[in-house]
Amino acid sequence: MSSRRVVAWSAGVLGAAVTGAVMSLVSYASRSARRDDGSGDPVGEAEHARESTVAADDGVPLSVLEVGPADGGSPEVTVVLVHGYSLDSRCWLFQRVELPELVDPRVRLVLYDQRGHGRSGRPARGGGTIEQLGADLDAVLRATAGSEPVVLVGHSMGGMTIMALAEQRPELFGPWVRAVALLASSAGQVGAQGLPRPWLSRHNPLTAVLGVLAGWQPGLVELVRRGGARVTRSMVRELAFGDRGVDAELVELTEEMISGTSVETVTGFLETIGAHDRRAALAALRSCEVLVLGGDADRLTPFTHSETMAAELPEAELVRAPGAGHMVILERAELVTARLTGLVRRVAGGTRASDSAEKVSGR
Numbered sequence: 001m002s003s004r005r006v007v008a009w010s011a012g013v014l015g016a017a018v019t020g021a022v023m024s025l026v027s028y029a030s031r032s033a034r035r036d037d038g039s040g041d042p043v044g045e046a047e048h049a050r051e052s053t054v055a056a057d058d059g060v061p062l063s064v065l066e067v068g069p070a071d072g073g074s075p076e077v078t079v080v081l082v083h084g085y086s087l088d089s090r091c092w093l094f095q096r097v098e099l100p101e102l103v104d105p106r107v108r109l110v111l112y113d114q115r116g117h118g119r120s121g122r123p124a125r126g127g128g129t130i131e132q133l134g135a136d137l138d139a140v141l142r143a144t145a146g147s148e149p150v151v152l153v154g155h156s157m158g159g160m161t162i163m164a165l166a167e168q169r170p171e172l173f174g175p176w177v178r179a180v181a182l183l184a185s186s187a188g189q190v191g192a193q194g195l196p197r198p199w200l201s202r203h204n205p206l207t208a209v210l211g212v213l214a215g216w217q218p219g220l221v222e223l224v225r226r227g228g229a230r231v232t233r234s235m236v237r238e239l240a241f242g243d244r245g246v247d248a249e250l251v252e253l254t255e256e257m258i259s260g261t262s263v264e265t266v267t268g269f270l271e272t273i274g275a276h277d278r279r280a281a282l283a284a285l286r287s288c289e290v291l292v293l294g295g296d297a298d299r300l301t302p303f304t305h306s307e308t309m310a311a312e313l314p315e316a317e318l319v320r321a322p323g324a325g326h327m328v329i330l331e332r333a334e335l336v337t338a339r340l341t342g343l344v345r346r347v348a349g350g351t352r353a354s355d356s357a358e359k360v361s362g363r
Helices: 003-012 016-023 089-101 130-146 157-168 205-216 216-227 229-239 248-259 264-270 270-275 280-287 303-312 335-349
Strands: 049-055 061-067 079-080 109-111 150-156 175-185 289-295 319-320
Touching: 049 130, 061 130, 079 089, 079 130, 079 157, 079 335, 089 109, 089 335, 109 130, 130 157, 130 270, 150 157, 150 335, 157 175, 157 280, 175 264, 175 335, 229 248, 264 270, 280 303, 289 303, 289 335, 303 319, 319 335
Parallel strands: 079 109, 079 150, 150 175, 175 289, 289 319
Antiparallel strands: 049 061, 061 109
């Protein structure tokens, strides 16, 4: 994409949608599956679900949802789903529906909204960092996870969050956290391949101005931002999806997710994403079963990021999703859920994906 097109589009939406669109994940939910309160949270499988609030170590309230096994049985594995930048826990709709249906083993899901996203509280200035997200994940685990083995699943910035936890609490990985899935994520150098690094800097004049405006007149910024929704959808289709024929409803829902994230959050996380480098933290994951999965049409965190992580984790299963973009959890939902199911079953059975012939798959 030419720089002229990026600048033109950025100006059209005051730049706020640029960062949201290019780094966001996609959440798919049918219109009939939204809450009456307009939150868009799926309903219909709430019989074994429980909502709660967990306080982060700096007091930010985190909105948490726990979904028990659909048959009401005792869980054998807890799966914690960690969403990415500019979205919320709704992006895990398919996994939320399908994983609790498993009976071999029975799965309990824990989903939460990252700080500044969804229904969780907004951090104070300076509190939007990946380091803090790692501490938040630790708080959620301490508050919700039981004695059963834990599987952590992170998409994009959610994967970075898991790496931050591994950096802070490596002793958790192996004895308690038995497996990790890193989906369309990166261990570092996000700007080197994919999203240009200047857009990840608070020193970018456009995003710096947005930060000031958001603090001074947030309502005005959001109003102009919504006015650029049509442009945003066009860019989401081009940047976040590998399939140009994707359903228009998915693009619209993606734009809605982006619009639901405040400009303060969008601009506040830029620097920490650009500075993210946790390749050394991957060493803590070597005692776990690891799944690394990415789309080979991902323009934001290209598949080379997945290959780099897998090279640091020689026992990991590396899966390439053909034709999928950054929002692989939606474009290849069946593939993602199937691989997660295999990961969970290996944890329950005490086995590992050691067959090298199956380590790189999905081509």
